Amino acid sequence: MITIEELDPTSVDAGVAAHYGDPAREQRTLAGSVGLVDRGNRGVLAITGPDRLGWLHSITTQHLSALAPMTGTELLVLSPHGHVEHHAAVADDGTTTWLDTEPGRAPALLDFLQRMRFLMRVEPADVTADWAILSLVGPDTTRALSALGVGPLAAPSVVAVPGPKFAAGSVPARSTSQYALAALPSGGLVRRMPYGADLLVPRASVPTLMESVDVPLAGLWAFEAIRVASGRPRLGFDTDHKTLPAEAGWLGAAVHLEKGCYRGQETIARVHNLGRPPRRLVLLHLDGITTDELPAVGTPVVSAEGRPVGVIGTAVRHYELGLVALALVKQNVPADAVLRVGESTAAIDPSPFAG
Known part of the structure; x- marks a missing residue:
């Protein structure tokens, strides 16, 4: 019998398991093999419409206008002064751009997107009630995906951040991080990530998938421990209202330094050219x-x-x-x-x- 300890109901992360009886063992599993983590408390937005990628390109930090179907990446939304307001992981399947973000932050991100629609042919919607994120974490992720009927996916590709006052053309005209996607035979998407893979699945199928997947379950405590040791920040946990992307290490994965103007871009350029956030x-x-x-x-x-x-x-x-x-x-x-x-x-x- 599996012992499940839920997170404190007052926690931002409430709604998923803290651990399944042995947090240290679960950490070792994620570090040395592979485990499945329920991250179903994350917010999920779905954006449809033919203008969705060009529109997101114009209002976020990421180069998205040329994003190929079945590709993922990361993006930020900045304040006019360049402070990070939103962080989201991206998955585009050719007809819908999916954004998953920190628990409780989907409504605010959706509100921003709705206010920026103008005459663009886009339809953003909060689909958190219907879709959930599960994460495979660990070096044996490819084996676990194979058991789910997903073939090998290309490793994540992240463009190197150029030095201060870099020459024009140093950053290719593509998203600075690219994460391969594949369809899950049981429904949903897989996005390859630096730590493993994220599964975007219908919420109704989560219990069945978690029971049937042939890997150990690990709680959010284990996921967070591995994340912290790897230096991956979380918005609202490792950032505050004045955090700049360069301070949190987001320039590589989520910020394109040579794309067109967007809110906060001047601060990004100034801080990077000075070389010391x-x-x-x-x-x-x-x-x-x-x-x-x-x-x-x-x-x-x-x-x-x-x-x-x-x-x-x-x-x-x-x-x-x-x-x-x-x-x-x-x-x-x-x-x-x-x-x-x-x-x-x-x-x-x-x-x-x-x-």
Whole structure:
């Protein structure tokens, strides 16, 4: 019998399993083989109409006008000052562009899209009630997809971010990240991702799929631990109202630096040309000695002298790394700085991310 622990009903992530009895084992499964994670609390929008790709190209950070059918990517919606307001993963099947976004954020994203329609032939709709996201995570994802009747999919392709003041033409006229799609024989889509694959499936079929798939189930705690160690930010968890794409590491996957004008584009260009965004996303190791409680999102990061230098994002218990957290810290904080988070001493991981 599988023991399922649900997340706190007050959590943004409520509605999916935290774990299935052994969070550490589930993390090891995702890191070393493959597991299936229910991420059905994510919001899902469906956009139809012949103008959908050109329209999204004009109002988001991603190059979408030439997106081929059965291809996925990522995009951001920025404020006029270049701060990140929305992040979405994209899947286009040739007739519909699907956007999946953080739990609870689909209505706000839909409201923005509705206000930007003007005379374009597009029909955006919130279909969260009917469609859900499940994720296969781990190095054996291809094997798991084969068991679902999906052939090998091309590995994700992400364009390298050019240096400051790069020459025109350095970024190809395509989406900066490209994720291969395939149809699921049982209905829905598969999108290959850097961490595995996302399954976009009719919500009514989720229980049957989760029971029939021949891989272990893993809860969101395990997914989050792997995500944090890999340095992948979540909007609203590892970002705040003033986060710039370059601070969170989204320039590679979600921002095209040579496409036409869009809201916030001037800030993107200015920050990139200066070469030093005000903050950077880092992985912090927490000592776990004075307390083993995870710091809450928004907890200040302070220097040894007590000076605020950053803010905590997602904190997790990692099966190998112990207590770790993503944090946005000021650009001038040295990599070897001794920091404090609440009662804990903290240190910046010396590698870009533990992966």
